[in-house]
Amino acid sequence: MMDRISPLWGIGINNGIAIGRALVLRPIVYAREQTHCEDVEAEILRLKTAIASCAGDIEGEVDAAQSEHKEILKSHLNFLEDHAFNDKAFARIRETARTADSVISEITDETYQSFIELDIPYLKERADDVRDVGSRIIRKLTNAKTVDLTSLPHGTILFAQELVPSQTAKLDKERVAGFVTERGGKTSHTAIMAKTLGIVAVVGCVDALEDVNDGDEVIVDGSEGQVIIRPDEESLSRCRERQADSIARKEALNALRHKHVYRCPGENEPGQHVQGQHVQGQHVPVLANVGCLKDIELALECGADGVGLFRTEFLFMDRPDLPGEDEQYEVYKAAAEMLGRKPLVIRTLDIGGDKSLPGLSTPEEENPFLGLRAIRLCLDKPDIFKTQLRAILRAMPFGNISVMFPMISALHELRSAKAVFMECAEELGLKDACEGGGIRLGMMIEIPAAALQAAAFALEADFFSIGTNDLTQYTLAVDRGNDSVQYLYDYMHPAVLQLVATTISAAKKEGIDCCMCGEMAADPYAIPLLAQMGLGSFSVSAGEVPPTKHALVSMDGFHAKDS
Amino acid sequence: MIEIAKKYSCKLEISNGVATADMGSIIDMLRLQVKMGDEVTISADGEGEEEALQEIVTLIGNKFGEE
Numbered sequence: 064m065m066d067r068i069s070p071l072w073g074i075g076i077n078n079g080i081a082i083g084r085a086l087v088l089r090p091i092v093y094a095r096e097q098t099h100c101e102d103v104e105a106e107i108l109r110l111k112t113a114i115a116s117c118a119g120d121i122e123g124e125v126d127a128a129q130s131e132h133k134e135i136l137k138s139h140l141n142f143l144e145d146h147a148f149n150d151k152a153f154a155r156i157r158e159t160a161r162t163a164d165s166v167i168s169e170i171t172d173e174t175y176q177s178f179i180e181l182d183i184p185y186l187k188e189r190a191d192d193v194r195d196v197g198s199r200i201i202r203k204l205t206n207a208k209t210v211d212l213t214s215l216p217h218g219t220i221l222f223a224q225e226l227v228p229s230q231t232a233k234l235d236k237e238r239v240a241g242f243v244t245e246r247g248g249k250t251s252h253t254a255i256m257a258k259t260l261g262i263v264a265v266v267g268c269v270d271a272l273e274d275v276n277d278g279d280e281v282i283v284d285g286s287e288g289q290v291i292i293r294p295d296e297e298s299l300s301r302c303r304e305r306q307a308d309s310i311a312r313k314e315a316l317n318a319l320r321h322k323h324v325y326r327c328p329g330e331n332e333p334g335q336h337v338q339g340q341h342v343q344g345q346h347v348p349v350l351a352n353v354g355c356l357k358d359i360e361l362a363l364e365c366g367a368d369g370v371g372l373f374r375t376e377f378l379f380m381d382r383p384d385l386p387g388e389d390e391q392y393e394v395y396k397a398a399a400e401m402l403g404r405k406p407l408v409i410r411t412l413d414i415g416g417d418k419s420l421p422g423l424s425t426p427e428e429e430n431p432f433l434g435l436r437a438i439r440l441c442l443d444k445p446d447i448f449k450t451q452l453r454a455i456l457r458a459m460p461f462g463n464i465s466v467m468f469p470m471i472s473a474l475h476e477l478r479s480a481k482a483v484f485m486e487c488a489e490e491l492g493l494k495d496a497c498e499g500g501g502i503r504l505g506m507m508i509e510i511p512a513a514a515l516q517a518a519a520f521a522l523e524a525d526f527f528s529i530g531t532n533d534l535t536q537y538t539l540a541v542d543r544g545n546d547s548v549q550y551l552y553d554y555m556h557p558a559v560l561q562l563v564a565t566t567i568s569a570a571k572k573e574g575i576d577c578c579m580c581g582e583m584a585a586d587p588y589a590i591p592l593l594a595q596m597g598l599g600s601f602s603v604s605a606g607e608v609p610p611t612k613h614a615l616v617s618m619d620g621f622h623a624k625d626s
Numbered sequence: 627m628i629e630i631a632k633k634y635s636c637k638l639e640i641s642n643g644v645a646t647a648d649m650g651s652i653i654d655m656l657r658l659q660v661k662m663g664d665e666v667t668i669s670a671d672g673e674g675e676e677e678a679l680q681e682i683v684t685l686i687g688n689k690f691g692e693e
Contacts, residue, residue: 138652145652145653147653174653193653
């Protein structure tokens, strides 16, 4: 049927719209029925030759590949030469007197299934590698023709069940406008490739190959996750318009990258006395949430005014022991130096309960989110806490560091945490440097009790940072990770908004900074509300920095200026 | 690890107490699902067994060269 068909839906990767012509990579169908072979030893030899020839191909591709592909292709060599896999194939050819292609196809499927059944995201991706290598051998055995991906027409939209590394390694990226795949989720190979290359894609688009032909005109809408095959004039012109808008938006975001956002002084506001502020207004920093040093690099590229949340957990994860003081010091120092005078807010270890550490045995809990986690764990294990605080203290001279304590629910916790900090400062002879505002000690507001008592906390904390993810979860009694109650998880719930407003106004009253580092801070629908409440700064993931600035300066009373 | 196992002709096996995998097979090794911090037993049998074991222990000790 060549008529226009209704749109297909999948998971959109990268915002934007691509309009182009389809090129369909159809899966090879193997005729498993005609599988009898006369001479098993000759068949095994044929398979061995095919494997050796594939190995030669891959080695050639490794040399030509870009770095992100080199490793994938090298691992394919390991799969290709896997003797457990190959011995099984040789044995099965002998036992069943079937052709090499049918046996490889079967064993590939079995191995693929055994990986999928283990239900571990990492292994699912490796399962795709197994299949990629398996079909490579079969293509070699059957001399199947493959589409030449090195020379594509400009504006090609690739359709496939799932793109595999052996295909994307050869891809001429300049000429591909979009990807559409039937399989795959947000972490699939296609999705990762699309993100790396900045190509619009829709993955997990079921039955996408069914009604598309090579050369069909196609619209791929990454923001909506929509694919329109053979669109009519109306949809085409609508999409061209949106395409132009999205290019304009991209340019606007780019222009904002190295500008700062200012809140214009309100006419009815009691005058701000600080000189100069009447001209510029108040700076509203848009900061970044980061989880490692590499993120800081990215955050600076995106134009972040600093780091509003440095999660330190990465230092502790995926290792059997705990990081020592010197090791942590080197990381905090490097982070501070990368940022220079820009603020770096280090959050102390936020772990325990559901997130356990291999290097730290914690008893299993019935209710980990309400258990011994974050600051509670740190105060319970002062050795771990002090090691981290000493490392931070030693890194202080190298930048503009503040310390933030997570999961504070009661005043005495904040007091204890501050006392441990000062104890460390004294041990290091840095007590004088820390007193009288030498270092800012703040806290997360992520437990309703802390938000309700914000006025009391504001007297003792140097700043607040509202963690909306946990605040929402605790206020609404909704587990963020539980799909069946997702519909109740809503940071725009009036109760959550009320706690946010209480926190912001308590901070304003005491003249301390109030930041927000949860998901809500990057939501274009929430930003105007938060700005009106008087939120002092926003901390969002690096990629969200330009859109957040854009959302702010799009409002009356805000403007962007060069530093 | 696979690279090391390939270099030696001896039989190298890794066990996590539940199952045992041939260290020369990436598929076997992945199926074993060994995670950071797990306790494993590695055994070698055949030509070059001492050296092979030594090299693997060093690799693990260096945290796979990732630090």
